[in-house]
Amino acid sequence: MVDYIVVGLGLAGTSFCETLRRNNKTFVVFNDRSQTSSRVAGGLYNPIILKRFTLSWKADEQLFYATEFYTQLEQFLGVHFNRRLSVLRKFASIEEQNLWYEAADKERLKLFLDTQLVTNNNPHLNVPNKLGKVLHTGKLNTSLLLDTYEQWLVEQGIMHYGTLDYNKLKFGSKDVVYGAITARHIIFCEGFGLTTNPYFKYLPLQGSKGEYLIIESKELKEESLVKFSLFLIPLGNDRYKVGATYNRGDKDNDITLWAEKEIINKLNTLLKCKYTVVGQEAGVRPTVKDRRPLVGKHPQYPNMWVLNGFGSHGIIIGPWASKALFEHIEMQRPLDKEMDINRFLPN
Structure with a gap:
């Protein structure tokens, strides 16, 4: 029995796993490395949309939380992947x-x-x-960050390689079962791969x-x-x-x-x-038609969640949105309505 199953290990999945670790939650990770956008990203953290000289969505809230998050993560992993430029x-x-x-x-x-x-x-x-x-502003070496964090997961024995088989998921009222693993919750952080997820493919992820x-x-x-x-x-x-x-x-x-x-x-x-x-x-x-993240609970399964749709701003949105989702699940704090997937439910 673990607290969470996390599917996907890009910037979203890594940010959520680290949020779980800091809050002493147990978890396992599934990743097939089919999505590359986090690894090939430019790695910039920049709060300004430089075409129009405007602030990107809630960047003033997200940026300073993200920079502190990565500073602490560097200390934990013992690597330097953040350059102030x-x-x-x-x-x-x-x-x-x-x-x-x-x-x-x-x-x-x-x-x-x-x-x-x-x-x-x-x-x-x-x-x-x-x-x-x-x-x-600055730049993250996203490949170094993701590789080092993945290696830590391997060392903990909680990293599972390969594609999760959606058909083998079984849901109870208070848990989700996948093979020999029983968890309280499952979080999908699959990037553009979400378009093949039968539970969330209704969401308008464009790419x-x-x-x-x-x-x-x-x-x-x-x-x-x-x-x-x-x-x-x-x-x-x-x-x-x-x-x-x-x-x-x-x-x-x-x-x-x-x-x-x-x-x-x-x-x-x-x-x-x-x-x-x-x-x-x-x-x-993983871009969305309204340029807002996709975060929240599946409308039918109370133990199934999504953390996705960060577009090109995953570096600063990831830690902030992960914290918000974690506090929503564990403390029942409301999600920001602009990123809550309930905005796509039929009226």
């Missing part, structure tokens, strides 16, 4: 620069938008105007494929995250991740020539130095 927004015009100043005057944005603009001193970047600096290029440049020597039409993300050792694309029509994890060409065309508007493409990655983000 500045995000610099390239301005296309003086008009855009003025819009930045206007946004920085707003109460909820002034904490994150620096009014002291940055002059570009890198001769290899095509930046004729100044840059705006976003505060309290958006994103692709990145990995480039190498000995000349560039840029240490900040630079936002132009894409993101230029320093990885260290003269390597950078560039992306990502958004493709709602493609739902697999295969890299494409189309994305490579699109990224290179945009990158060539920013860089004035030589570079080599050394890799390409792809994954399908």
